[in-house]
Amino acid sequence: MTQMTYNRLYLEGDWRRTASSGTIPVYSASTEERIGTVPEAGTADADAAVQAAREAFDDPTGWSTWDPARRAEVLERFAAALEARGAETARRVSLQNGMPITLAEQFEQWFPAVVVRYYSHLMVDLAQEETRPGMLGGSSRVIRQPVGVVAAIVPWNVPQAITFLKLAPALASGCTVVLKPAPETVLDAMLMCEAAAEAGFPAGVLNVVPGGRELGAHLVSHPRVDKVSFTGSTAAGRAIAETCGRLLRPVTLELGGKSAAIVLDDADLHATIESFYAATLLNNGQICWLCTRVLAPRSRYTEVVDTITALASSLSVGDPLDPGTQMGPLVSARQRDRVEGYIAKGLSEGARITTGGGRPKGLDRGWFLEPTVFADVDASHTIAQEEIFGPVLSVIPYSSEEEAVAIANDSEYGLGGTVWTADSDRGEALARRISSGTIGINAYANEPTAP
Incomplete structure (x- = not known):
């Protein structure tokens, strides 16, 4: 070159x-x-x-x-x-x-x-x-x-x-x-x-x-x-x-973010999967407002985990200049080391990896990392509290909307967030209870004309 x-x-x-x-x-x-x-x-x-x-x-x-x-x-x-x-x-x-x-x-x-x-x-x-x-x-x-x-x-x-x-x-x-x-x-x-x-x-x-x-x-x-x-x-x-x-x-x-994506019990993630990807894993996970904490109802927890796992595992990882690539490398070796340290911490605290967790095979050069999803994450775990800035999602269960709001607000950050639901009015009502600068309903965009 x-x-x-x-x-x-x-x-x-x-x-x-x-x-x-x-x-x-x-x-x-x-x-x-x-x-x-x-x-x-x-x-x-x-x-x-x-x-x-x-x-x-x-x-x-x-x-x-x-x-x-x-x-x-x-x-x-x-x-x-x-x-x-x-x-x-x-x-x-x-x-x-x-x-x-x-x-x-x-x-x-x-x-x-x-x-x-x-x-x-x-x-x-x-x-x-x-x-x-x-x-x-x-x-x-x-x-x-x-x-x-x-x-x-x-x-x-x-x-x-x-x-x-x-x-x-x-x-x-x-x-x-x-x-x-x-x-x-x-x-x-x-x-x-x-x-x-x-x-x-x-x-x-x-x-x-x-x-x-x-x-x-x-x-x-x-x-x-x-x-x-x-x-x-x-x-x-x-x-x-x-x-x-x-x-x-x-x-x-x-500044930093550890935004929450609250998946309500009536949400159809399959119908909004592209928007969900954009709100959670865009730019190789290297955006501050991404919703890297996914809150899922216990009644649908396994289904939500499986859907997110399928999404992450289906992403095309490779050369960022290839128009077909959805997940490129991280910015530096130091950044990849940082993200890998968080993955190790998640495992040590008892969370379970459903996909990813390592470096993709066949990509020996470049600072690549597989899109990674953790299940069985407690809201107090390090990976649920600290900004990772890489393609790592934590799926956290909740039992009621009140608990979901409490978990979403239990954070040092307040940058973004999303609510996923088939009922936009219900979604907006819940969004108003989240302590965050911006909230999206079934999507997220950092709108320049908004405060």
């Missing part, structure tokens, strides 16, 4: 050499071969990026002061440039993190341009000022203004979709951004930078600094950053929240 090698980073509106001599090697998740190299940004590079973003934001005639329609013209060029590179973006993501290409085409090829246009149009149509009558005889003028320099830190699992859930609203509203992509998925970020350069953003509006946790921590605490947006682990999120709390700095966090 031809190596994808970059020797400059997109900083201050141009391609520049880094102050650091470090590099980030990039590997294929399916072959373990090195496929590219990107410069690693150091703290001096991050400082330069923040300074450029600060100057661009503070410019009295710059990006933050432009009429939203004028910003929309640049963002439309950005969206078009992203679309022109969409197929290659999807390919690079699949190579790096193992995402099946058919999924990458949805999340990474098409979504970024769509969300850029959505927020761009939203800002054009949104009133920038409004007057509200006061209670004390006067009135209040409410003015919507960009918050300032945003430090955006994104993970490796759905890198471009998550990048644009941060970039699109920030740029459309007039903020300037310093983006730190994860070191596992930097080749797609560099392609995004090429699109940004083609779009013609003013210098400093968008700056990209690839690096690890130390660089992220430096950005989070930087004195010239106004807002932090982070997606990643709960442990890292707590540390970021502590830092931002001391600094009184606004922060948005999307």
Whole structure:
């Protein structure tokens, strides 16, 4: 495979050499071969990026002061440039993190341009000022203004979709951004930078600094950053929240998940099996909102276990660039080791594997792992409480709806969830009792227009 090698980073509106001599090697998740190299940004590079973003934001005639329609013209060029590179973006993501290409085409090829246009149009149509009558005889003028320099830190699992859930609203509203992509998925970020350069953003509006946790921590605490947006682990999120709390700095966090899929006694999983797969095992189990705890009524427990087992065992595991692949490799050897550690823990605590549990035969290269289903799982088991971030499901029995709600809510997480039922009204009534940010009925989608 031809190596994808970059020797400059997109900083201050141009391609520049880094102050650091470090590099980030990039590997294929399916072959373990090195496929590219990107410069690693150091703290001096991050400082330069923040300074450029600060100057661009503070410019009295710059990006933050432009009429939203004028910003929309640049963002439309950005969206078009992203679309022109969409197929290659999807390919690079699949190579790096193992995402099946058919999924990458949805999340990474098409979504970024769509969300850029959505927020761009939203800002054009949104009133920038409004007057509200006061209670004390006067009135209040409410003015919507960009918050300032945003430090955006994104993970490796759905890198471009998550990048644009941060970039699109920030740029459309007039903020300037310093983006730190994860070191596992930097080749797609560099392609995004090429699109940004083609779009013609003013210098400093968008700056990209690839690096690890130390660089992220430096950005989070930087004195010239106004807002932090982070997606990643709960442990890292707590540390970021502590830092931002001391600094009184606004922060948005999307962290880990251990969401519950409640299968009610009237559910027809066979009729919704594709949606159930998407809500539980999508992207090789490497999505934070997946429902990896499946709660099944005791009256139908064996049937539900058998249905889920058949689903997991039927999935096509292989090369993520093959359109027929439903389950690719995990992102790294370290991630596979982590997931295998949880599988061993599940067995040691008394749960029973009904399918999977090992590495697939015939796939000796790449960080592959079989889709795995555990039965006889107690809600207190480690595999039912901690985020695994791999293709591992735990099926937990319950005796009543009240018990199902209690089990679903017995979690440190509150990100997503689903209810599976033939009666949508019944499903919604139950969903309202779950302590979680979002809930799907017989399906799940992380809808960008929802809070």
